[in-house]
Amino acid sequence: MNKTSFKKETNKIDVPKDRVMNAIHQGIEEADVAPRKRHRKLTGGLVTSGAAAALIAFSFLSPSVSRVLAEVPILSAIYGRAYDSIGQNLSNQKLVTELNQSATDKGIKVTITSAYYDGASIGLTFKASGPIKVDDNGEQGKNFIAFYEIFGGDLKIDESQELAVTSVQGKRYTGHVQINYPQKELPKKATLPITFKEIGDKKGIWAFNVPIKQLPKETVKVSAESRSKDGKIKVRYESVVFAKSSTFINYQVILPDKLNQDYIELENIYDDQGREVQQLSDGHLEKFQKGNQSIINRRLTIPSSLKNKTKTLTVHPVNRINEQPQFVSPFEKLPVTVRSEKTNSAIRIEEMFIKNGHFTVIYQIDLGDKKNEWGIHFLKTAIKDDLLVVKKRNKNSNQNPMEHSVTVLDKDKLRFSSTFGASRADRINGDYLLRVSFNGLNNNLPEELSPATLSLDK
Structure with a gap:
């Protein structure tokens, strides 16, 4: 059989589109296993093992399968610059807002091309053009520096000064930013002030006020508490928020003033089947004094919607004790x-x-x-x-x-x-x-607080 005949015959094959789509999404979810903690940033061109395996497998399939894959917008994100599963899922549902805001300085033009606001998670994409210095990272591909500030670089806000994830493909210079809304109260509509301060090797000002509109979400109030062995540190869980493509746990840390330099976070989370739930970030929102206690509001982000997928979440907080040398x-x-x-x-x-x-x-x-x-x-x-x-x-x-x-x-x-x-x-x-x-030992061998189970039934 010659090449043309083979192509005609394979194009006749009836491909189960739903099964192909489900396989892709399952591969994406399995690939989105983040290393523990904090805002996750992956360098341009990096594809996690699960996604890479899916791509390799699909590259050998028939043209009929290729027709199905061509309809999957998430593939461009897999091949692309940043691995943002929340943004990828929202893009598939056509829930990402396309934008066209531009600013020019030092001969370089930066354009915000899209944005989303899912629960507390915000993502945006941008492109750049002009005399931009490119860094070649070998197998990880080419990228460029894009340093930005949000909310004026307020140091009280987690990740207010960061490097964007960028990629260079031919003459296309693109980038991606993903943050969590830095306040406890989440407005339905807001404007994200973001300023790029350095592009490539050029310092300048590329300022934007990006309009964002929150997608529908559902909040479940919870009532549970974790404590340290001596009872001096408490973690109170307030609510679990189900967004379109993400889940959030809002909680409060209460500790005496003399321990206010300790760092308490949720180390592990498990569903009602005992499976570990992957986390994206666990961020600080605000801190205030009440008598001789410090109270810290925090929010943990899970990069998938757990609505109707588990009846409970069991959380295991730890204290990474900080002390003076x-x-x-x-x-x-x-x-x-x-x-x-x-x-x-x-x-x-x-x-x-x-x-x-x-x-x-x-x-x-x-x-x-x-x-x-x-x-x-x-x-x-x-x-x-x-x-x-x-x-x-x-x-x-x-x-x-x-x-x-x-x-x-x-x-x-x-x-x-x-x-x-x-x-x-x-x-x-x-x-x-x-x-x-003792901080190296304390950080790597943290003190465990009592676990707590959050009921997700209304």
Whole structure:
């Protein structure tokens, strides 16, 4: 059979369009597995493994299948610059608003081309033209710098100053921004003030007021609470919001003033079948004082609508404890035990000495009631920034610590050595301090609060 005959015959095949569409959407959902936390940004040209597998499989299908795929607008997003599953799903439903707002500076024109506002999630796309410096990232493709601010770069707002996800394909320069509305109350209509401050290697002002209109949503009030073991920290869950292509959990963190630098977030979420629910971000909305307590309103974003898909959500919050560093003078009488001020962890410094132009510290870690489920190499990485040699005059700064390496001496007893580059013993002795912190351990081995189950029945 020649090529023409083959094409005619395969075009006669009846393709089950619904099954093809469902397979694509399932692949997209499975591919949208984000690494834990915060606003997720993927570099241009990157396709997650699930989506890539779907594309490879479909590329070998018949022309009849190709006709079906040509009708799927989500494919352009898979091939495209940023992986925004909320925007992709809304685009399929024709719920993204097309725009044409332009601004020109330094010979570069930037145009906002579309936007959506789903629950609390906002996304927009833009294109640029002019003398733009391009960065070649090899297999990940070409892109360009696009630095922007929202709401005037207000530092009280999460992610108010960010880099957009961009791509260069031939002469097309495109980009994507995805944020969460930074206030607790969600207006039905609003204007998003966004200003690009740098495009390529050109600094300038490309300012826009992007009109956004919220898509329909449904709010379910919930009543549940999580607590720390000592009861001093509380997490109160207020509502779950079902939007068109996303879900949000609104909750409140209550903690005493002396703990107000600790970072509480929802680490894991499970549906009523025990399956983990993927998260997009867990953001800070506002913080205020009430007596001797700090109250923080937060919102967690799930990049899919869970309406009618689960009857409950079980949430597991954690506290990533933050504490001030402590200092030890080199060559003081040893051993010295430095104890965490907020946990029962400790670091016992056994030896400090200079040999062959290097300063070495030998120490043992006591995790207290923490469980290291990740292994010794994980602990080695976590401790590296907890033990630093710093100059006395800048002892509270993380800038320019002395370079060092960590070696495991005894994995069962958790004994390590940190070796710092130093050429003169008197310099180490007189101008430097050993700074001991527990924040690396606290962040990677956080304190677990009691879980809570949120009922989604009205």
